[in-house]
Amino acid sequence: MSDNRYHLQIAKLCERLGLGPLAGNPAERSGGLLHRTFALTTASGNYAVKALNPVVMSRPAAKANFLRSERIAARMEARIPAMAAKSLGGGVLHDVQGQWYMVFDWVEGRACSPGEINEGHCARIGGILAEIHRMDVAGFELPGEQPTGEPPAPADWLGLLAKGLDGGFVWAPRLQELAERLYAWEALANRSAAALAPEAVVSHRDLGPKNAMWHHGRPGLIDWEAAGLIHPLLDTAETALYWAEDAAGLIDRDKLGAFMSGYARGGRLPRHAEWRPVLEHGFLGKLGWLAYNLERSAGSGTAAADERRIGTEQAVATLEAVVRHAERIDALAQWLEAFGSEQDGPDAKTIV
Known part of the structure; x- marks a missing residue:
């Protein structure tokens, strides 16, 4: 084939x-x-x-x-x-x-939409993530694997932009607006990744709501394709944000607090962590997914219409997700650092 x-x-x-x-x-x-x-x-x-x-x-x-x-x-x-x-x-x-x-x-269950997720779901997943992080890395037989490995090659954002403009793709105008910032965010993420302490756990690495099937209040965790080594604070921050984001893309502080409290009860949350470099590192996963879907939308490697359609949808959504992430790093870092030191976050319902 x-x-x-x-x-x-x-x-x-x-x-x-x-x-x-x-x-x-x-x-x-x-x-x-x-x-x-x-x-x-x-x-x-x-x-x-x-x-x-x-x-x-x-x-x-x-x-x-x-x-x-x-x-x-x-x-x-x-x-x-x-x-x-x-x-x-x-x-x-x-x-x-x-x-x-x-x-x-086959196991009965379904994923919850952002509007269906409540604080109980968030606390439960936070506790499960803490249990995952407690598992001994040595028992997983991952010789030579590193939590981040070598920094990924920079994406060719301008080359992707040229493809988008030539093909008249719906995402091209927004990519044109953001191309230079994407290069800057990518460089920032690589610097922050290098600055993090060399600590690693084995984890799912994509434990968002789409990968938890709920049945009678109990989750089944699916799609382990991305599983491997990761820095525990990066995994905690990314997973917490997956579960705390509402349908409008805002972070619900109550859900974020419930997730972090569930995780903290597992005993893994450091009280004085520096969250800014962790959140800056978080650009890498989003930018990698963006580059993949821009290529996918443009038809690289496949002629299948469904693949191009999904690539286009994901490219459009991920461009906005990257911008939202950049806009809320300051507020998230402040909130997480307050939570880590006081085990309680500042007041206010959402983080933009």
């Missing part, structure tokens, strides 16, 4: 893995930003099958990365409600004529 499109053969996958014949057509589930997921029933049970994005799987390190992340998820299952891929036929990755899959037991 060389055209980077999905070539789905789920019935053949089930046959090969001994899951039994399909009882009806697989139902595709919405919400995935990189891969496609299907709910299905066979003679042996109910499953979720993730068809892995062919563009992602064409990368040289992709298979090794999936194997590592699923090894982490499987080890996490003993301590937290992680949902790891099933090991079938001697492995967790399955190739059917060039299309790669993973299979999971």
